[in-house]
Amino acid sequence: MKFIVSVKQVPARDSSLRVSSDGKWLDESDITYEMNEPDAYALEEALQLKEKLGGEVVVLCAGPARAAQTIREALAKGADRAIHVQIEETGTLDALATARLLAKAVQAEAADLILTGLQSDDLGYGQTGVILAELLGYAHATIVMEVEPQGNTVRVKRELEDGWFQNVLLPLPAVVTVQSGIKKLRYATLMGIKKAKTKEVKTVAAAQLGGDKTPGSVMANIYMPQRSKQTQMLSGDAKQVAQQLVEKLKFEARVL
Amino acid sequence: MSVLVVLEQRGGKWNRMSFEALTAGQKIAQIFGVPLQAAVIGSGIESLAKEAAGYGASKVFAVDHELLAKYTPDGYTAALEQLIKAANPKAVIFPHTYQVRDFAPKLATRFSNALISDVVEIKDDAGKAAFVRQLFQGKLSCDVQAAGEPAFVSVQAGAFRGAEAAANESGPVEAFAPQIEASQIRSKPEEPFREAQRSVDLGAAEFIVSVGRGIKEKDNLPVVEALASALGAELAASRPICDNGWLPMERQVGSSGQTVAPKVYFAVGISGAIQHLVGMKGSKTVVAINKDENAPIFETADYGVVGDLFEVVPALVDEIKKAKA
Numbered sequence: 267m268k269f270i271v272s273v274k275q276v277p278a279r280d281s282s283l284r285v286s287s288d289g290k291w292l293d294e295s296d297i298t299y300e301m302n303e304p305d306a307y308a309l310e311e312a313l314q315l316k317e318k319l320g321g322e323v324v325v326l327c328a329g330p331a332r333a334a335q336t337i338r339e340a341l342a343k344g345a346d347r348a349i350h351v352q353i354e355e356t357g358t359l360d361a362l363a364t365a366r367l368l369a370k371a372v373q374a375e376a377a378d379l380i381l382t383g384l385q386s387d388d389l390g391y392g393q394t395g396v397i398l399a400e401l402l403g404y405a406h407a408t409i410v411m412e413v414e415p416q417g418n419t420v421r422v423k424r425e426l427e428d429g430w431f432q433n434v435l436l437p438l439p440a441v442v443t444v445q446s447g448i449k450k451l452r453y454a455t456l457m458g459i460k461k462a463k464t465k466e467v468k469t470v471a472a473a474q475l476g477g478d479k480t481p482g483s484v485m486a487n488i489y490m491p492q493r494s495k496q497t498q499m500l501s502g503d504a505k506q507v508a509q510q511l512v513e514k515l516k517f518e519a520r521v522l
Numbered sequence: 523m524s525v526l527v528v529l530e531q532r533g534g535k536w537n538r539m540s541f542e543a544l545t546a547g548q549k550i551a552q553i554f555g556v557p558l559q560a561a562v563i564g565s566g567i568e569s570l571a572k573e574a575a576g577y578g579a580s581k582v583f584a585v586d587h588e589l590l591a592k593y594t595p596d597g598y599t600a601a602l603e604q605l606i607k608a609a610n611p612k613a614v615i616f617p618h619t620y621q622v623r624d625f626a627p628k629l630a631t632r633f634s635n636a637l638i639s640d641v642v643e644i645k646d647d648a649g650k651a652a653f654v655r656q657l658f659q660g661k662l663s664c665d666v667q668a669a670g671e672p673a674f675v676s677v678q679a680g681a682f683r684g685a686e687a688a689a690n691e692s693g694p695v696e697a698f699a700p701q702i703e704a705s706q707i708r709s710k711p712e713e714p715f716r717e718a719q720r721s722v723d724l725g726a727a728e729f730i731v732s733v734g735r736g737i738k739e740k741d742n743l744p745v746v747e748a749l750a751s752a753l754g755a756e757l758a759a760s761r762p763i764c765d766n767g768w769l770p771m772e773r774q775v776g777s778s779g780q781t782v783a784p785k786v787y788f789a790v791g792i793s794g795a796i797q798h799l800v801g802m803k804g805s806k807t808v809v810a811i812n813k814d815e816n817a818p819i820f821e822t823a824d825y826g827v828v829g830d831l832f833e834v835v836p837a838l839v840d841e842i843k844k845a846k847a
């Protein structure tokens with residue numbers, strides 16, 4: 267089977283985020299990047315499916331030049347080759363514009379199963395995979411925990427709210443958006459890292475793909491959230507804040 | 523022109539977030555100066571539609587078809603595409619439920635538009651609506667404008683108060699019969715199910731110590747276990763902790779875990795993503811311990827401590843033991 271995994275490079279989770287001076291995106295000067303977390307799980311699922319069923323895992327990423335590093339990481343973990351759609355925009359492409367680029371880039375691949383993460387850690391649209399499915403005319407399922415191809419169909423376990431689940435059968439080709447935590451993630455081995463250097467990365471400029479570029483929505487300005495609730499912040503060393511907190515819980519909140 | 527709110531029901535029962543979407547819809551309808559309409563989708567949903575008509579909408583569409591009895595993205599998208607083309611609203615509003623996440627982006631794409639997802643606030647920008655979304659799981663906010671019409675918007679759980687039924691006032695219900703063929707529906711959903719019975723009922727706990735990724739390693743769990751035992755509290759966790767297998771799934775709090783409402787909830791090394799917050803917002807008192815002063819959890823907390831949990835928690839255990847002695 268041919269699996270395509272979409273992988274986004276996002277600011278590392280512990281980055282300290284500062285809005286750029288124009289208020290449109292982040293000051294990227296001291297940010298480090300990593301693979302979007304659910305995408306790492308989508309990749310893991312694809313690699314395990316390939317190990318079981320044979321086939322090929324192709325990594326798909328739209329991002330600026332720096333995203334090459336995340337693509338290498340995916341190849342080092344065992345993906346076979348990659349498509350890097352090079353874009354100028356670092357963070358501000360909306361889900362529709364992104365999905366249009368990704369759809370153009372993979373149309374000719376005729377994949378059996380496309381796996382995306384369910385949500386990006388930075389923009390958090392939770393949409394790119396679903397839009398991609400619609401643009402390609404594929405069936406889809408979201409928030410997927412398990413993937414089990416059966417002939418020309420795939421049975422997936424979806425997460426619903428409040429601890430409920432549901433199995434859904436989809437015809438192939440299909441897109442599934444993968445939830446974090448479905449499998450234990452592997453690390454890249456030294457051997458894998460070495461091999462990755464020889465694997466094919468096809469680079470296409472977004473402009474080369476052409477197509478509709480109108481966004482579905484426009485981010486006007488980004489800012490730190492305004493705090494609305496009066497939270498009592500306690501300060502001092504560990505012992506002092508512990509003492510204050512116990513006082514407050516005892517005499518103010520009256521819960522101890 | 524109108525603002526259309528798409529309500530969610532499953533098996534004849536409302537998803538309560540539908541009423542929060544109605545409130546958001548009202549606000550947007552006011553900004554645009556157009557009437558509010560609502561839609562209920564399913565099979566045999568007439569009585570639900572009648573009930574919805576009591577919530578202040580000028581009209582409720584009962585989108586009824588036997589192929590809509592079970593939710594599928596293909597069925598719902600086809601039905602709503604037809605309704606939207608017929609009703610021609612300026613904006614379509616949804617609650618940001620798992621079901622909406624599954625089909626609304628597809629629907630919006632049919633209109634060459636994108637869903638403005640998980641909106642927490644709506645601003646009146648001189649007769650235009652600006653929708654506030656969170657980025658980086660609540661660490662930043664962003665004002666978003668729709669690029670085309672209709673705008674598609676989903677609203678975050680708990681961001682708006684649920685609409686109340688208007689006293690003895692009720693708009694009309696209009697039946698809408700979409701054209702759908704069985705062959706259009708590609709996915710085959712099975713019955714929803716739950717995994718093994720839960721053996722801990724966090725919902726009944728008076729004290730909860732909840733631990734997040736700030737704990738770093740499984741081997742560090744005794745740090746928070748000591749706090750739980752000093753307080754006589756149940757231990758709970760954010761999702762990544764359960765995903766990693768450090769604590770059992772049944773101790774997960776949040777949208778895909780348990781909903782809790784203790785007297786005191788200690789959030790230790792938890793950032794405060796919305797999917798976690800929805801599970802613990804009902805707590806009477808919330809204490810947050812986090813080394814990042816900008817962590818969104820502080821917005822929900824009554825008492826906040828910016829600091830290293832590995833220093834603060836042991837000190838707190840000592841003080842609690844003293845207070846209890």
Ligand SMILES: Cc1cc2nc3c(=O)[nH]c(=O)nc-3n(C[C@H](O)[C@H](O)[C@H](O)COP(=O)(O)OP(=O)(O)OC[C@H]3O[C@@H](n4cnc5c(N)ncnc54)[C@H](O)[C@@H]3O)c2cc1C
Pocket residue numbers: 279384385409659733734735736737759760761762763774775776777778779780790791792793794795796797798801811812813814817829830831832
């Ligand atoms: C559909 C869906 C459903 C989900 N369901 C749930 C759910 O039910 N429950 C849930 O919890 N999540 C759920 N999530 C995941 C959620 O979005 C967040 O990713 C998750 O809650 C983050 O967990 P966390 O706060 O422990 O980790 P992080 O976001 O990584 O936060 C860790 C925090 O620890 C702090 N920290 C680090 N070191 C220290 C230290 N030494 N001392 C003090 N603080 C420290 C950091 O500053 C940070 O704020 C869901 C997500 C999706 C998309």
Ligand SMILES: Nc1ncnc2c1ncn2[C@@H]1O[C@H](COP(=O)(O)O)[C@@H](O)[C@H]1O
Pocket residue numbers: 272273274275302304305326327328329361364381382383384385386387389390391392393394395
């Ligand atoms: N620029 C991108 N390149 C590759 N995949 C992406 C990109 N943006 C989003 N995706 C995929 O779509 C998923 C959902 O992203 P989002 O819709 O932004 O929440 C991510 O988890 C990725 O798998």
